[in-house]
Amino acid sequence: xxxxxxxxxxxxxxxxxxxxxxxxxxxxxxxxxxxxxxxxxxxxxxxxxxxxxxxxxxxxxxxxxxxxxxxxxxxxxxxxxxxxxxxxxxxxxxxxxxxxxxxxxxxxxxxxxxxxxxxxxxxxxxxxxxxxxxxxxxxxxxxxxxxxxxxxxxxxxxxxxxxxxxxxxxxxxxxxxxxxxxxxxxxxxxxxxxxxxxxxxxxxxxxxxxxxxxxxxxxxxxxxxxxxxxxxxxxxxxxxxxxxxxxxxxxxxxxxxxxxxxxxxxxxxxxxxxxxxxxxxxxxxxxxxxxxxxxxxxxxxxxxxxxxxxxxxxxxx
Numbered sequence: 534x535x536x537x538x539x540x541x542x543x544x545x546x547x548x549x550x551x552x553x554x555x556x557x558x559x560x561x562x563x564x565x566x567x568x569x570x571x572x573x574x575x576x577x578x579x580x581x582x583x584x585x586x587x588x589x590x591x592x593x594x595x596x597x598x599x600x601x602x603x604x605x606x607x608x609x610x611x612x613x614x615x616x617x618x619x620x621x622x623x624x625x626x627x628x629x630x631x632x633x634x635x636x637x638x639x640x641x642x643x644x645x646x647x648x649x650x651x652x653x654x655x656x657x658x659x660x661x662x663x664x665x666x667x668x669x670x671x672x673x674x675x676x677x678x679x680x681x682x683x684x685x686x687x688x689x690x691x692x693x694x695x696x697x698x699x700x701x702x703x704x705x706x707x708x709x710x711x712x713x714x715x716x717x718x719x720x721x722x723x724x725x726x727x728x729x730x731x732x733x734x735x736x737x738x739x740x741x742x743x744x745x746x747x748x749x750x751x752x753x754x755x756x757x758x759x760x761x762x763x764x765x766x767x768x769x770x771x772x773x774x775x776x777x778x779x780x781x782x783x784x785x786x787x788x789x790x791x792x793x794x795x796x797x798x799x800x801x802x803x804x805x806x807x808x809x810x811x812x813x814x815x816x817x818x819x820x821x822x823x824x825x826x827x828x829x830x831x832x833x834x835x836x837x838x839x840x841x842x843x844x845x846x847x848x849x850x
Contacts, residue, residue, distance in 0.1 A: 535850050536792040538564065538843075539574040539596070539783050539809060541801040542585050545819055546573075548837030553589060556840035560847055562590040567850045570594055572786060574779050576753045576771060576805050578638040578670070579604060580654060594789075598638050598669035599752040599805050600782030601773045605789075613785050614640075615774045616667040621748050623661040625671070629738060630658075634674045639666035647676075670752055674769035675735050675761075701729055701758055732761055732768055739770050750775050753805035780808025798846060800839070802826055817842055 540546060547553055561571050570593035573586045579597040586595055586606065594612070595604040603612040626635060630646050637644040637658065644664060645655040658664070706722055736756060743751055754770035761768050779801070787794040799809035802822035810816045810829045818826050819836040827833060834842045 537797040538571045539799045542575045544802045558589050560843040579640040596782045600779045601669040601777045615777050617774050636672040637668050638670040672771040674767050778808040780812040783812045
């Protein structure tokens with residue numbers, strides 16, 4: 534028996550045009566009327582995920598911020614809230630605020646140290662100590678670094694102990710890097726080097742933060758060097774308090790509803806959906822999901838046809 538459906542929103546609920554189709558809205562409403570909650574389960578903050586839930590009629594429960602914020606929409610009350618240690622966050626922020634775009638999610642809005650890339654409901658960060666609200670999630674993305682910054686990064690080029698540059702720049706350009714022979718580099722080559730260095734710095738920051746496993750856990754990430762260099766995608770990652778995951782949040786909701794998690798269905802496509810797979814009884818993903826997600830399930834569907842998947846699930850309720 535299907536007793537609940539836990540569903541990611543971005544990349545799963547929407548079609549290729551990033552739209553929610555009316556067919557999907559209608560079938561979610563039908564499922565909810567059968568007494569089976571469809572729980573939007575997302576890395577987005579509550580104030581955004583709640584709008585999505587309202588849009589599709591999934592008005593029972595909500596999992597936001599990768600599982601740090603679990604909310605009972607029907608009773609308008611929190612089920613569970615898990616916050617990041619502010620002293621730890623303060624330290625990371627002071628070390629990173631000048632080089633990265635940082636967004637702090639508190640549920641009902643966000644704080645940001647620069648203009649929010651999504652143009653959402655943000656307040657400026659002046660000082661972590663002045664933030665009264667508890668913080669569910671921290672999102673860090675790469676800021677553009679331009680050619681004039683190259684000289685500031687000379688030492689990092691000379692100390693590339695991770696061999697990241699050697700691997701990603703190619704032998705000829707890497708040797709130019711080692712010699713720091715800027716006069717013989719094209720503008721395109723300089724841009725590639727600067728972007729590679731900025732990408733490497735973000736990776737190093739992520740690895741540094743995640744060493745503190747007793748304090749934080751990785752929420753989600755999109756750190757792909759090829760997409761960064763060729764497609765111009767901004768690399769980013771997010772982190773939550775230790776132990777936070779969508780899978781653990783689903784267990785919390787199932788305990789709250791007094792149902793077995795193996796009687797539920799999960800739908801997702803990204804890194805932060807991995808923990809759903811081992812928690813629910815069945816898992817579905819779109820055909821463009823991350824490869825490590827698709828290899829864990831036989832239940833794939835064409836992106837944009839989530840309505841058809843939900844109809845088949847409805848027939849089993």
